[in-house]
Structure formats: C-alpha cells, structure tokens
Amino acid sequence: MKTPAKKRLGRPAGTGNAEATRERILKAAMQCFAKGGYTQASNKQIAEMAGITSGSLYHYFGSKAELYGAVLLNVLSTLVEAYRSSALKHEHSVDKLCAGLERVIIISSEQPGLMEFASMAHGEVQRYPELNELLSNDHQEFYTFFIELLSEAHQQGELLVPVEAAVHTLIACTTGLSLIRSSLEREEQFANALRAFQSLLRGAFFKQN
C-alpha cells in the first residue's frame, strides 16, 4: 500500500459507521497476521475478511506497517487493560495477578488470533525494519503496571523479594508465556500453562519441603 494523500485518511465520505469498519479491519488484520505472519497476510485477504474493498482499506490505514502497528497497539492495550481491570476487583497482589491471567485466558479463547498475534509480534517487529519503530513505548505500559502493582505489594508487606527484581522476573515470565502460544496446538494447553503459572505465584506449583 502506498501512503495516500493526508486528506484521504480518516472517515471516508458516505460511510455510515467508520469506527465500526475500522474495528472490523483491525480484527480481520489481527487474524490474517496471526495466521500467515506479516509478509504473507495480504491487503486483499484482510479487506475481504473485513467485508470491504482493498481500495477502501487505504482510507483507514496508509500502509501495511501502519495497520500492523495499529493491531499491535490494540492487542497490547487489550492485555494491559485485562490486568488493570482485574486488579481493581481484588485486595491482594497475588489475587490481582491471578485474576489478570484468568482474564487473559478468556480473551484468548474469545478473540481467536489475539494471543497468536502477540506471540509472534516479538519476532516480527525485530525481523522487519519497517516495524522496528513500533517497539518504542508499547511495552512501557506493562512495565508501569508491574512497577505499580509490586511497589504496592512491597508497601503492604506482601512481596518477599526486592521490587526491581520482582518486576524483571514477572515481565520475563509473562513475556515468555505470551511467546509460547504459537507453539501450542490447542487453546486448552495455553490456558493450562497460565493456570500452572498462577500456581507458581501462589506457591502451589511444587510441594514445599
């Protein structure tokens, strides 16, 4: 896709609900990228799945890289929001985290392709130069969430390890868990892995001596 003139971006004339169309495109693109990867997913295929013409895709996204970036932002926001909203309903940090992981299990089963997309994004963004700039601040939101949650846990005497080390460890584990989705055949295996991780957080993974 070439970048169209600026005035063509945004809501095209005569479209009833541009926001709904944009959502449909993002959903279709997420599934196509998850299935075929960044290079194999075609604009034609994405437009067809979204029920629009390839031409009108240009009204919404100036390039394939821009579309990929919008999907990535959407996916990361969905995941951070899953943790944030779940955290509000619980008092203890470990309950907040486990509720967030349960929410991710639901999102993963309700939105096919979302975790597969997230799983592959780490590699895709590094592989293609035009996607490199997307790395920027997107992961920062996860860091912010974990820093806030674990600092509070520390203040309340719930955290038994240093805050900084705890942040790095949880970022590493949750990143690793999102990466494995694409190597697992069944949704259930992913859910089971996230539940085993909850047991790890609760000290109920190994029988303690």
Next chain:
Amino acid sequence: MKTPAKKRLGRPAGTGNAEATRERILKAAMQCFAKGGYTQASNKQIAEMAGITSGSLYHYFGSKAELYGAVLLNVLSTLVEAYRSSALKHEHSVDKLCAGLERVIIISSEQPGLMEFASMAHGEVQRYPELNELLSNDHQEFYTFFIELLSEAHQQGELLVPVEAAVHTLIACTTGLSLIRSSLEREEQFANALRAFQSLLRGAFFKQN
C-alpha cells in the same frame, strides 16, 4: 565468507592445537555477536580477537552463518549442561532447578557475552533466513530436560500441577528470563531476577494468604 572446498575444513596443516583455536574462535565470536548482533560482527573483528588471521578462520568455519550456529549450539549446550549437572547434586526437583539457576548466574558472570548472546539469539534466528534452519532441534534438549525432571517430580508427589502444563510454564519462564538479559544494564540485575524466580519456585515470592 564463502564455503571453502570440503578438504580445507577441519584441522589445518601445521597447527599445533586446532581444538584450542576452535574454542578461542567460538569465544571471540560469541562476544562479537553479543555486542554487535549477527550483521555487525565482522570476520576480521572475530579473527583479531581470537588471535588468528581472517583467512585461517575459513579453516574452521565455512561461513558466518555456520559460525553463528556453532556458537548457538555451544551456548545452549552450556546452559542445558548447567541444569543437568546441578540437578545431579540434589534430591528434590525444586532444589535441582534452583541449583541450575544459580549455576546460570555463575556462568553468566564468568563468561561475558554468553547470556547476552542467548538473549538476542531468539530474535536473530528468526530475523535472518540463513539462520532459520538453526531453530530446528536445539531447543529440544531443554524440553527433554524439563519433561524428565517434571515427570520424576510428579511420580514422587512433588509436583502439584499437571506435568504438561508445568513443562510449558517452565519453558516459557526460563525463555523469558534469558530474553531479558540484553535489556538489563548490570549483571547484578540479571542475577537478582533469577534469584527472584527461585523464590517463585519455592513459594516465597509473595506472602501467601
């Protein structure tokens, strides 16, 4: 580097200790790849650090991709061996894993560049087509180790979650932990993260309700 004729590979005539030279090249290459990545590390730089001429590098490795593959295999073997040898000294699964993680901390500080290399390898191997084939069986060794360890833990009543889920979770967490090394400034931060993960395994990360 072009692939030289087969007969030139292996021990060159007149070299005293070809095995020692090969080891020096692997060590130098690991540090250069860890510092500059696959594309930026040059044969000249690697040869200089290993104390040989660029020309004699051809005697040992037919191409840069082949050299990268040899370093990757070496790094993965070193890490799996760290877990395996540590495991032999302990009875309980959680002690085996924690001893392995402590061994990785020592290896990481004693062999500069090793964890940085491992940390970047995941992305590098996906990014460059000539490295793609290296993905193959290398990670299989880690799977085998975790399957054996966790099956035994299950049989001895030490594991409180299903074996398959436990394997996926530990593979995910240890992969994630190796990935963060390159984003951390100090060796100490990496050691602290691995120790916090040991606390997670021991149920001593969060105060349990």
